[in-house]
Amino acid sequence: MDKSKQLNQHISNNGEDHPEQVNLAPSAGESNFWNTVKQAPVGMIILRGEDFLVELANDAYLNIVDRTEEELVGRSLFIGLPEVRDYVEPILLRVLRTGIAYHGNEFEVTIRRFGQPELCYFNFVYQPLFEEDPDHASGIIVVATEVTQQVLSKHALQRSENQFRNLVTQSQFAKAILKGPELVISIANESMLNIWRRRLDEVEGKKLVDVFPELKGQKFLTLLDEVYHSAKIYRENEAIAYVDGPGGLKKHYLDFQYAPIFEIDGSVSGIMASVNDVTDKVTLRQQFAETADRLSLATDGTRLGTWDLNIQTKEIIYSGRMAVILGYDEDAVLTHSEMRDRVHPEDRHSIVERAFRTALETGVYYYEARVIHLDESIHWVRTQGKVFFGEGHVPVRMLGTMMDITDRKESELALKTSEGKFRTLADSMPQFVWTADSQGYITYFNRSLLDYSGFTVERIEKDGWLPLVHPDDLAGSVDAWIESITHGNEYLFEHRLKRADGEYRWYQCRAIPQRSAEGTIEMWVGTSLDIHDSRLFIDQLETKVQERTQQLLVANNELVRTNMELAQFAYVASHDLQEPLRKIQTFATRILETERDNLSERGKDYFNRMQASSTRMQQLIVDLLAFSRANVAEKHLENTDLNLVLQSVKEQLGDVIQVENAVIKSDVLPVREVITYQFEQLFMNLITNALKFIGPGRTPVIEIRSGEVPGAAIPLAGADATRLYQYISFADNGIGFDPQYKDRIFQVFQRLHNRSAYEGTGIGLAICKKIVENHQGLIDAVGKPGVGSTFIIYLPVAS
Structure with missing residues (x-):
């Protein structure tokens, strides 16, 4: 029989349900088992029934709850430990009724120990005890281990960790914690994030080298690795670092310290990086040094002597130029009194000493006086200075310059003479x-x-x-x-x-x-x-300008009126002029159809010529209207996909393309602001032109290309060399043309071939040029007889 059954049997045979106390003394055969339980290093207690009668409590358990065996054993658990009832009773009842063990870790409960309530933590197991009926538990064995000190130590460690994190995050100095040999960013305070120019969510939990790949090749990763493995602090001032920013890699100067973080066992678990960005300080110091150098150059260039006088001790520091101005060698060692002695006796008291006394009151030192060189020659000097005062307005120091103005004084004398x-x-x-x-x-x-x-x-x-x-x-x-x-x-x-x-x-x-x-x-x-005469002439000229301006205004109004008349003419041409032509064509067709047998061959030829002439005239009117419309059309631009425009033109010319078996190849064309219907007409004219002038025995091939080109590379007058242009080119394998006629083909009514050979009015390319000019663009033509032609459209890219 196992021990739990022995224990269950013993309880069944000897136990007696009594709310106050029962005799639980073990039999002789069970003494060894009871002794083993009582001497166990963990707290153990055996409870019976739903009153949770304490049948056994070992010494370890009694020590945990600070109770004697008489206070617990033989009584209900909650009589001896009433303070735990609210925590424990619901759990014990569930274990007893379900027969399912319950495990608790770091269970928090307040127990009265040593006369005072004390918060304690336990790891425990509530194990149900079964007798003959394996489905119903008759009691519970409790195994408990107090872990109060461990939990309190863990809480203290957590508080210490939180305090440490707070110390890092609230520090006014930039700090970050890097964990493990892979330098994973665990903590980074606001100051460090400002230096890194990153947010916390962008760096936390990531490797340092992943966040800052630009550190590869710099010394910092190597230094961090050395600190981690050597467990020694490393410090450096004004180290140069290159950090990636919005404008690319930028140079920074950093004071930094890498300090290892030790665990309890003395091992290194991470590194605390403390950084101070001293870029501004170093840059300012460098600027000061540059300024000092420039000042030195400036004073040398202006031949100024500089000096610094301690007013209290009369000690003076001066430049070599100062000694030269007073008549000494550049490396001469002089005292303040020796310098003062070089002043001309007549100027020493009346000018120099008076200016010095005034400076001690006002802070401004200025005079012009004569000095006598060692060779007895007399020179003029100008001295300027400023006094610096201490507490109580006590003069402490004076800085100033001295300049030889002998030439100027001599010039003044010469000026008076002249x-x-x-x-x-x-x-x-x-x-x-x-x-x-x-x-x-x-x-x-x-x-x-x-x-x-x-x-x-x-x-x-x-x-x-x-x-x-x-x-x-x-x-x-x-x-x-x-x-x-x-x-x-x-x-x-x-x-x-x-x-x-x-x-x-x-x-x-x-x-x-x-x-x-x-x-x-x-x-x-x-x-x-x-300027009287010239002023009168200007007045007369202004009068003439006003008269001329009035004349230009009248001419402009006349031009507006003429444009209106042209618009009316366009309307008449569009409707009234085309109507008689349509009737001529209609009647000529009817005569040919109804009177063909009665007409002579010459008469039929006359009618055919009349129809052809009227058709050409009608086409000429249509082309003239298109050219006029391209001249005066409103500039209504809209964002247009030129690929769709090209597709529409190809659909309209589908029959011609099919008859000629033509091949049209095209790049992806741009989307831009254009007058849509004009660009449709532009593409139509250029493709129709290519299909019209087909080379003999060739299958027409039209290649449409698109791209960008700088204005400086465009071989046309009017191209802005500072701008970028989009180009669209239409290249064919037709009959081509002689390059000397490239400007002529864009003029109205200009043709390079006989009308009988190729149809057309000679207006189509003029319309193309006008449409391109409406879009502030340029058009060029490149041709070679018998090879083909290329028409290139240049449109400025919006800046």
Whole structure:
């Protein structure tokens, strides 16, 4: 008998249903089995009946629930453990009634232990016990193992994992977790996703190399592999990386760290990648370096000396050019006081030291003074600087430049010397010559202005030139002069000036600002030129232009009227002119049918010629109407599949194509904006033309090709070299033509062959050209006698 049956038998023989307590002492033969159960390392308890009487509870179970054997054994389970009833009773009843075991993993239950309720977790099995009746369980054996510590440890690990993930995802620095040797992206925070220019769903769970295939050939995959297998941290600053973006591979500078992630057993399970994109910082530093180089070049080019003075210690750093300006060698070592000693004694106190004191208050340092070189030669220098202040507005540092302006000073002296010569020259000129200061007040005017105006020098110096200006021109003159003075723009204005006899004449007044080396306006130099005669001529010319414009307007109206008359003519031609022709054809046909026997052969020939002539005239009217319609048609464009247009034309010409046994080959034609019925007529004319001029003894073959070509490759005047064109070509194997006639064939009524040899009015190709021009396109013809012809249509591609 197996142990479960022994246990069932023992319970059946010795157990007594009693809600409070029963005697469950085992017989001597069962002591070994009971001892085995009681000493089992897992908690075991045997329950009987739907009251779940505790027949046996081993020490391990009693320790789990913190109960004594007296508190549990011989009583209902829920008397000893009332706190578990709500959790456990429904499960026990189901096992007892169904006979099906129940397994629980990490089952959560609150048990009162050590006087306090405690949340616990168990792995357990509820196994039904059967007696003689194998279909009805009489009890349940419970095997339980407490896993509270394992579950709590797992929860703590999960919390730690969540905290770790939160630490990564919420970090202001770019971080990502790469799992396993294949570097699968497990976590990537927002900062890292911004660097990667990817969304989380685009990278999570994917291999790093699959997301960024451009890393192949770069060093980063190798470094990651080394970190994973060596378990050592790797750091690098300003590493160059190429990352794929919207515009292709872009260069980035990265500070990064690869740190191994260790498991409890010390093995490496992944890598934490921390990245800081320092591209902007590195680029800015490089720009600063370039700027410094350019500044150095600029200062060398302008021959400026630079200096940096510590105001508190009087220590000075200066360029080699600075020493040369003061008369020393470029590599001379000088102190601030030695430099100050080179200033001319007359300028040292009155100019330089005064400018220095002013700079300590205003922050701006400026002066022009003389310096004495070691060879006793005197030179002029201009110094400019800026003071930098610390806390409490204490001057700390001064930066500045120095420039040798000896040449300019000498030029100023020469200018003063030549000023007298200038005045003499200006007085001899017939134009008005004058100067004004930076504020616009006249400081000089030549003799011609006095002679013209009759004013005295005193009056002009007092009232200026405004009294000479015509009242109607005065406001404009003043506004233009103020605008020039304010913004430093050249002054140019035409106004009337009053002559001494009271007559006003037109003058063009022009003034140019004269600036100092710093760019500030020092004075204005102006001239006034007599343009009276040319102004009158321009006025007369404008009058004639207006008259001519009126004439063109009348001519345009006449052209509109003529076009209307042409439209009326087209209507008449379409209806009234064709009606008599139809009657001529009808009556001629009837006469031939009814009077054929009475007509002579000559009469029949006359009637046949009359019919042929009327038919040609009718076709000529139709073609003229088509040409006129192509000229004046409304440009109603619609998106059209040209393949459908070609198919429609082939269906209309089906009988002719069949009779001639013609072969038409075609590429796939484009879909574009066209006037549909005109393109149908265009295709019709070109294919009909090819079928008409068939080479002797040949089967007609027409090849229609399509493609694109740059405008620069089109050998026609009017092609835009900057645009792209679509072309459609119609090539045949007909009789061809001499290339010298390629322009002639597109003219109205022009034929290269006798009418008796080939039918036609000579208008068809002229209509084709007009239709193509209606679409801003070009048409070309290439032919070779006896070989064939090719007509090429060029249509601009919409930009």
